Amino acid sequence: MTENIPGFNTRAVHAGQEFEPRTGAVVPPLHFSSTYAQDGIGNLRAGYEYGRGGNPTRDALQEQLAALENGTHAYSFSSGLAAEDSLIRALAEPGDHIVLGNDAYGGTYRLISKVLGGWGIGNTPVDMSDHAALKAAVAANKTKLVWVETPSNPMMRISDIAAIAEIAHAAGALLVVDNTFASPYLQQPLDLGADVVVHSTTKYIGGHSDVVGGAIVVKDPVLAEAIGFIQFAVGAVSGPMDAFLTTRGLKTLGVRMRTHSENAMAVAQWLAQRPEVEAVHYPGLESHPGHELAKAQMRDFGGMVSVQFAGGEDAARIVAEATRVFTLAESLGGIESLMNYPSEMTHASVKGTELAVPVNLLRLSVGIEDVQDLIADLDQAFAKL
Numbered sequence: 112m113t114e115n116i117p118g119f120n121t122r123a124v125h126a127g128q129e130f131e132p133r134t135g136a137v138v139p140p141l142h143f144s145s146t147y148a149q150d151g152i153g154n155l156r157a158g159y160e161y162g163r164g165g166n167p168t169r170d171a172l173q174e175q176l177a178a179l180e181n182g183t184h185a186y187s188f189s190s191g192l193a194a195e196d197s198l199i200r201a202l203a204e205p206g207d208h209i210v211l212g213n214d215a216y217g218g219t220y221r222l223i224s225k226v227l228g229g230w231g232i233g234n235t236p237v238d239m240s241d242h243a244a245l246k247a248a249v250a251a252n253k254t255k256l257v258w259v260e261t262p263s264n265p266m267m268r269i270s271d272i273a274a275i276a277e278i279a280h281a282a283g284a285l286l287v288v289d290n291t292f293a294s295p296y297l298q299q300p301l302d303l304g305a306d307v308v309v310h311s312t313t314k315y316i317g318g319h320s321d322v323v324g325g326a327i328v329v330k331d332p333v334l335a336e337a338i339g340f341i342q343f344a345v346g347a348v349s350g351p352m353d354a355f356l357t358t359r360g361l362k363t364l365g366v367r368m369r370t371h372s373e374n375a376m377a378v379a380q381w382l383a384q385r386p387e388v389e390a391v392h393y394p395g396l397e398s399h400p401g402h403e404l405a406k407a408q409m410r411d412f413g414g415m416v417s418v419q420f421a422g423g424e425d426a427a428r429i430v431a432e433a434t435r436v437f438t439l440a441e442s443l444g445g446i447e448s449l450m451n452y453p454s455e456m457t458h459a460s461v462k463g464t465e466l467a468v469p470v471n472l473l474r475l476s477v478g479i480e481d482v483q484d485l486i487a488d489l490d491q492a493f494a495k496l
């Protein structure tokens with residue numbers, strides 16, 4: 112007998128969201144309490160003891176996240192980097208090695224190289240589309256984790272999750288996928304062979320630029336136990352209000368991602384036919400080298416578009432400062448369109464390293480506004496060139 116698993120949007124709205132039994136409140140209440148009354152020593156009412164170890168609002172989010180990534184366990188953290196730090200410390204120890212994409216998020220590379228490097232965890236950045244180089248890098252060290260971001264930030268490269276999972280597993284390593292850019296609506300790495308999914312929930316999952324958070328999702332009870340222990344022992348948990356806002360955002364992920372994807376496709380197509388543009392990086396364009404792969408492993412192509420200007424750094428800076436609907440700001444994945452100049456903003460920490468970003472590149476987080484207004488905004492900014 113096949114189990115009837117509800118569809119993505121049904122899970123997004125309902126997983127972990129049972130109504131409150133006493134009053135019937137349809138939205139589960141926000142629990143701020145840091146501690147819980149015991150009916151006798153160690154005699155807990157619902158398993159809750161102390162807020163770092165467990166909180167009903169955080170649990171509701173964790174259940175929702177696990178359901179949407181097709182995992183069994185999810186852990187919610189105070190930021191994406193807090194989740195990554197806890198994840199690496201749960202699964203690797205001094206002497207272990209991490210092989211990561213050479214276009215990983217700058218903050219991830221900074222954490223792995225500048226912080227965890229000092230605690231004896233090595234790293235090798237590689238081009239994840241070069242599977243021979245990846246195999247060699249994995250074999251050259253005591254590799255514990257292979258770390259992939261797809262689509263990558265900000266170059267929008269697409270990596271083959273299933274193929275990389277095989278390479279990692281053949282060498283006894285685990286595959287971690289940073290699924291922040293795709294979100295679980297567009298891509299479910301655990302189904303493709305990844306062992307761990309990590310998120311900055313600050314981005315599409317929260318979706319409204321009003322909360323900072325992170326998450327880890329797994330489907331293996333042994334990994335779950337190790338991560339759960341570190342979450343409790345290290346304590347970088349999300350607070351109740353953050354968890355509540357994230358749950359609220361996550362309920363509309365499907366409808367948001369559909370509009371983000373539709374708008375981003377239109378913006379990418381508009382950019383691609385402009386003479387001021389040297390290159391557009393959007394996996395939805397047939398000219399993108401990862402287009403076929405993205406079509407195979409993603410439901411749609413998402414809301415992120417990067418663009419390089421023929422007029423170099425100056426042109427990128429002029430456009431970045433001339434838009435009115437696109438706001439010049441760090442971050443991504445909110446309902447409002449944002450414009451970012453990575454080499455001085457999000458990726459300033461990797462300047463001068465092999466992860467550095469081209470100086471003529473802008474990264475657009477295409478929001479859910481009416482697309483004709485977004486294109487008109489870009490058009491008036493391009494007129495300044």
Ligand SMILES: *Cc1c(COP(=O)(O)O)cnc(C)c1O
Pocket residue numbers: 190191192193216218219260264289291292310311312313314323324325
């Ligand atoms: C933002 C981001 C992170 C870090 O998350 P924070 O919530 O800012 O700590 C990690 N990976 C990717 C791809 C990101 O965009």
